[in-house]
Amino acid sequence: MGPDFRSRVKNLQIxxxxxxxxxxLISDNNDVLYYTGYSEMSDEKCMLLVTIGDDPLLMVSPxxxxxxxxxxxxxxxxRPKDLLNVIKPYKxxxxxxxxxxxxxxxxxxxxxxxxxxxxxxxxxxxxxKEPYEIDQIRKALKITxxxxxxxxxxxxxxxxxxxNIKIQFLRHGVEPSFEPIVASGRNTSFVHHKPxxxxxxxxxxxxxxxxxxxxxxxxxxxxMFCRRPNRQQKQILSDLKKVYMGIxxxxxxxxxxxxxxxxxxxxxxxxxxxxxxxxGHSVGLSVHEEIGPKIKENMVITIEPGLxxxxxxxxxxxxxxxxxxxxxxxxxxxx
Amino acid sequence: MGPDFRSRVKNLQIxxxxxxxxxxLISDNNDVLYYTGYSEMSDEKCMLLVTIGDDPLLMVSPxxxxxxxxxxxxxxxxRPKDLLNVIKPYKxxxxxxxxxxxxxxxxxxxxxxxxxxxxxxxxxxxxxKEPYEIDQIRKALKITxxxxxxxxxxxxxxxxxxxNIKIQFLRHGVEPSFEPIVASGRNTSFVHHKPxxxxxxxxxxxxxxxxxxxxxxxxxxxxMFCRRPNRQQKQILSDLKKVYMGIxxxxxxxxxxxxxxxxxxxxxxxxxxxxxxxxGHSVGLSVHEEIGPKIKENMVITIEPGLxxxxxxxxxxxxxxxxxxxxxxxxxxxx
Numbered sequence: 001m002g003p004d005f006r007s008r009v010k011n012l013q014i015x016x017x018x019x020x021x022x023x024x025l026i027s028d029n030n031d032v033l034y035y036t037g038y039s040e041m042s043d044e045k046c047m048l049l050v051t052i053g054d055d056p057l058l059m060v061s062p063x064x065x066x067x068x069x070x071x072x073x074x075x076x077x078x079r080p081k082d083l084l085n086v087i088k089p090y091k092x093x094x095x096x097x098x099x100x101x102x103x104x105x106x107x108x109x110x111x112x113x114x115x116x117x118x119x120x121x122x123x124x125x126x127x128x129k130e131p132y133e134i135d136q137i138r139k140a141l142k143i144t145x146x147x148x149x150x151x152x153x154x155x156x157x158x159x160x161x162x163x164n165i166k167i168q169f170l171r172h173g174v175e176p177s178f179e180p181i182v183a184s185g186r187n188t189s190f191v192h193h194k195p196x197x198x199x200x201x202x203x204x205x206x207x208x209x210x211x212x213x214x215x216x217x218x219x220x221x222x223x224m225f226c227r228r229p230n231r232q233q234k235q236i237l238s239d240l241k242k243v244y245m246g247i248x249x250x251x252x253x254x255x256x257x258x259x260x261x262x263x264x265x266x267x268x269x270x271x272x273x274x275x276x277x278x279x280g281h282s283v284g285l286s287v288h289e290e291i292g293p294k295i296k297e298n299m300v301i302t303i304e305p306g307l308x309x310x311x312x313x314x315x316x317x318x319x320x321x322x323x324x325x326x327x328x329x330x331x332x333x334x335x
Numbered sequence: 336m337g338p339d340f341r342s343r344v345k346n347l348q349i350x351x352x353x354x355x356x357x358x359x360l361i362s363d364n365n366d367v368l369y370y371t372g373y374s375e376m377s378d379e380k381c382m383l384l385v386t387i388g389d390d391p392l393l394m395v396s397p398x399x400x401x402x403x404x405x406x407x408x409x410x411x412x413x414r415p416k417d418l419l420n421v422i423k424p425y426k427x428x429x430x431x432x433x434x435x436x437x438x439x440x441x442x443x444x445x446x447x448x449x450x451x452x453x454x455x456x457x458x459x460x461x462x463x464k465e466p467y468e469i470d471q472i473r474k475a476l477k478i479t480x481x482x483x484x485x486x487x488x489x490x491x492x493x494x495x496x497x498x499n500i501k502i503q504f505l506r507h508g509v510e511p512s513f514e515p516i517v518a519s520g521r522n523t524s525f526v527h528h529k530p531x532x533x534x535x536x537x538x539x540x541x542x543x544x545x546x547x548x549x550x551x552x553x554x555x556x557x558x559m560f561c562r563r564p565n566r567q568q569k570q571i572l573s574d575l576k577k578v579y580m581g582i583x584x585x586x587x588x589x590x591x592x593x594x595x596x597x598x599x600x601x602x603x604x605x606x607x608x609x610x611x612x613x614x615g616h617s618v619g620l621s622v623h624e625e626i627g628p629k630i631k632e633n634m635v636i637t638i639e640p641g642l643x644x645x646x647x648x649x650x651x652x653x654x655x656x657x658x659x660x661x662x663x664x665x666x667x668x669x670x
Contacts (some may be wrong), residue, residue: 063527101436173498
């Protein structure tokens with residue numbers, strides 16, 4: 001069964017009432033997709049106005065003039081003045097402060113629109129995944145596994161491996177969910193390395209961080225490769241497994257995110273590594289979603305500890321896990 | 336010869352002095368590339384602080400910790416507070432109001448940073464292209480022509496044709512400069528149609544709008560295909576050529592953009608079409624750059640009239656042209 005957009009909007013309206021917001025202006029295409037099913041072109045920006053009483057109003061660029069024919073309650077919106085007219089009837093308006101540009105904010109503010117930063121509020125309902133959503137994520141992961149297993153890496157340039165991953169995703173009829181990271185040798189010591197001209201050698205340690213978008217839902221995994229690990233490479237890969245298991249054990253329904261942060265910090269200390277980023281993030285229509293203060297049932301999050309030795313090598317393992325009501329989470333990316 | 340980043344920064348500093356700006360905060364990755372040569376990963380955001388006296392300071396995410404090793408004058412910048420510390424010494428700061436988020440703007444504003452919207456000022460020097468830049472655009476167009484000529488369109492789904500274009504670009508070692516538009520039949524009556532499941536039939540009129548990125552520089556062209564044009568299709572394609580030529584004739588060094596706007600409006604009226612978008616835009620490191628008030632030598636702009644018959648068919652022709660000192664512009668996309 002597909003998503004029930006009406007009930008998603010209703011949930012948002014309940015939160016809006018509690019926060020005394022007359023309307024909420026959504027500016028993230030992924031959020032618009034969540035609340036309406038409308039999937040905008042990736043190069044175009046659209047907005048959604050959710051009010052307490054009426055059906056949500058979709059606002060698209062005048063260049064997207066086909067949309068108003070396919071979609072009920074859609075308008076073409078060109079000038080900032082048009083936006084002003086649309087939101088004029090509403091007194092207190094929540095907005096996505098991370099997505100709205102300073103230009104639009106300044107314009108609305110000057111025209112006395114009462115704006116309340118509401119990014120977290122808009123995105124909050126998206127963190128707990130419905131069965132349909134978990135299913136899409138599983139399908140994205142299935143394709144990711146396929147592509148991962150069919151990606152040749154040795155004796156090739158990092159950039160060519162990254163391109164090959166993208167081509168494979170496109171051949172599977174999906175898009176990459178972000179630019180694949182392909183790092184080898186010393187480049188693995190950086191968290192996000194931009195794949196370059198370096199040729200991946202047979203004695204290199206190699207990091208692949210990749211994912212795709214299936215029906216809007218994203219996958220995100222990281223895997224390490226090492227053909228003939230030397231002592232140092234063996235050590236870091238063995239430490240990584242232990243660090244990962246140490247963190248995973250602390251991830252349960254009801255646990256606070258702060259506590260997992262603490263666990264990661266302690267495990268890193270125990271193994272003698274410096275912490276360079278947090279333990280993970282939620283994944284759904286966006287590749288990086290805030291988890292919130294507490295781990296809850298049916299969240300889909302990543303666990304991705306990374307060990308980085310300055311000017312040397314690094315290693316990261318990233319899985320997507322599904323939080324269960326009781327007991328340990330399901331690892332969705334078991335490959 | 337490659338770009339002279341120092342002289343580009345100097346030009347910006349001259350404008351800054353005139354506008355009494357102590358510093359300018361650049362938030363568009365393409366603009367950072369223009370002023371420094373630093374090409375950020377497409378999923379990451381970076382910033383550049385240009386001041387009157389010092390060398391520009393590059394600010395990247397802590398996840399991009401490799402950058403500070405390769406690039407002089409680069410810092411890792413995580414929290415908004417870090418940004419505040421960096422810009423504290425400067426009194427009046429220009430910023431890119433189209434790229435900075437409302438969140439960052441509100442934070443800086445609350446901390447009494449004096450911010451001046453300066454998007455146009457930052458981007459202005461980029462509109463006149465250097466010989467090196469024109470060369471890169473020519474190379475992007477060369478690949479675009481190759482791909483265009485090797486794209487099978489008939490009896491395939493629009494979405495599959497779009498994917499095939501992207502795969503071809505990747506195989507050429509370049510990225511698409513935007514999501515290719517593939518529209519057929521009635522879908523050509525919309526300006527930006529999202530390629531879908533519709534199968535392109537042999538009697539359809541077909542629109543392809545596509546381009547790629549070569550060394551950061553972009554191409555952007557639109558071509559029509561029609562195998563066995565019926566009377567209506569013949570008519571619109573013949574009108575399109577005439578409309579295009581009518582507009583092109585008015586594009587010369589020194590002419591005001593408003594005058595070309597007027598010309599397009601008049602030509603459209605003469606042929607009985609409704610104007611749905613402007614005649615074109617500048618192209619460079621970004622696919623859509625503002626032209627400014629006047630056409631000048633060494634601008635690279637598109638001319639792209641589009642004729643759209645509501646609920647019927649449409650047609651658009653888009654070329655990239657180089658403005659010459661005297662006489663008619665060079666059409667860079669002669670294919």
